[in-house]
Amino acid sequence: MAAARVRRVAGAIGLRLGGAVLVVWGAATLAFLAIYLTPGDPAYAVVGGTDANPSPAVLAQIRAEYGFDQPWYVQYGSYLWRLAHGDLGTSYRLREPVATAIGQQLGGTVQLALAAGLLAVVLAIVVALLTAHRRPWIRGVSSSADLVLASMPSFWLGILLLSAFSYGLHLLPAIGNRGWQSLVLPAVTLALPLAAVLTQVLRNALEEVLEEPFITSARARGLSDTAVRLRHAMRHALIPLATMTGYLLGGLLGGTVVTETLFSRQGLGRLLLTAVNGKDLPVVIAIVVLSAVVYMVVNLAIDLVYPLIDPRLRRLA
């Protein structure tokens, strides 16, 4: 019994991993096409644009070094070969392996993303539990707040927070990476719009569940409102929350570009922006492929969480 189930689960994971590999391969191919089809000689991007006025000998040396003089299928093949071995290539601008550059910046961004993700989920659960299926005005205030928070650009939210807490009250530092104090404002900036979307999803799910007959029967057995919400309604509403959380966390890297720029924080987002500005395509591509991998892993993890939330899904898995 147990062995058969392990095999089934492993099979399901294997299928998903296969799909993930396919997506990453597709992403890498699109990325290669982006580099290959970019108008202009990539050798110029390495020396820093046509203004640098490099000598033909230098250009020829760069072309040989980066393999730009090879036909496209050789370039594509060696690109995939290196990628499969974890070699992300060499940055045009930084003149160091892309993996090294990413490794240096990864910590700050992971810290920021985890803090923001955790804050967003906790906030959403608390607010949705408190406001779902309450008097119309409580609901109205809360859903209007969600709408405004989900609508405003995150960088504007960040500017408002900076004005209030850094320049107005002098409570928190405006820029930098040092200490937990410098993490507070960027994390809140990134978390609030996410929390707004998650609250909307969770509140809708909770309100649907709270109309179910088993809720009425639980209340009839004399359970308090809090117990009904926490023990019975929450479990059902967690599934859509998990789906949405996975989707949003997978996309968090896009949000860090703006947040890290606004707060002058070191991280992958800043590295990406610098690379886009400098047409440093190997770095751009590596970060984008990394993001696709993170997205797949997060969503795979969420898929594995579903049966823990809903026992009915265990039989199917």
Next chain:
Amino acid sequence: MSAAVSRRPPVAVLAALVFLAFLAASALVPQWIAPHDPLAIGPHVLAAPSAAHPLGTDENGRDVLSRIIYGTREALLLGFGAVALSLVGGSALGVLAGLGNRFVESVVMRFVDIGLAFPEMLLALVVIAVTGGGTTNALMAIGIAGIPSFARLVRAQTLGIRRAPFVEAARGLGLSEPQIVVRHILPNAIRPILVLATIGVGTATVAGAALSFIGLGTPPPAPSWGVMLSTARNFLDRSWWYGVMPGLAITLMVVSVTVVGRWLQRRTEARR
């Protein structure tokens, strides 16, 4: 609930429509609305709001209100233009996948899946890394980044309609496949999608402002909400209102678009 279904739009929707009409006017004829030239440099730098400058002045003494009004055109162009591009590209791919044979469908949908695995902001940044920045390229980048999600929606719609009795009837009447797609399938598939596109305009506007904010969209000194916020970031210690006003314009616009979009959505759902 009955209020949502009734013919008369609720107050919030009316307010949103009035604000959007004002934005449309600002985009078309800013010179009739703005009190000053958006590029005119004045002596009062970073001045607080006053009768002459209702929203204060920026770091070059330019009128913030006038710059916001003149910046409307860029914001609306980016928002609506990008969504139009996503809509056209997404519809083409979605109809192709929805009506094509299994091979065509699986090839198209694999590409769509790959596109969906990236946050739209990152996809837009890749496009800009290749094409370079600027207003037009930012519009293209956001529009292209939105194609996969629209393609998925249109495909789902097309699959639902493909076997509908009126399509069979059209086929029975001897209409050619392209005629059926253009006259029967697209109009019926697109109506619910247009509602979602309305809400998408809000997201695309924010994305456009974000690109301008990080310096990849509209370059200064042209008036742009995103660029204004990026400049305001450097003067927050001296003038907080400069950082508030352009963001307020973006937020109000997105809220208005979302309110109208959700109302349209409820109406189309109620009609079915």
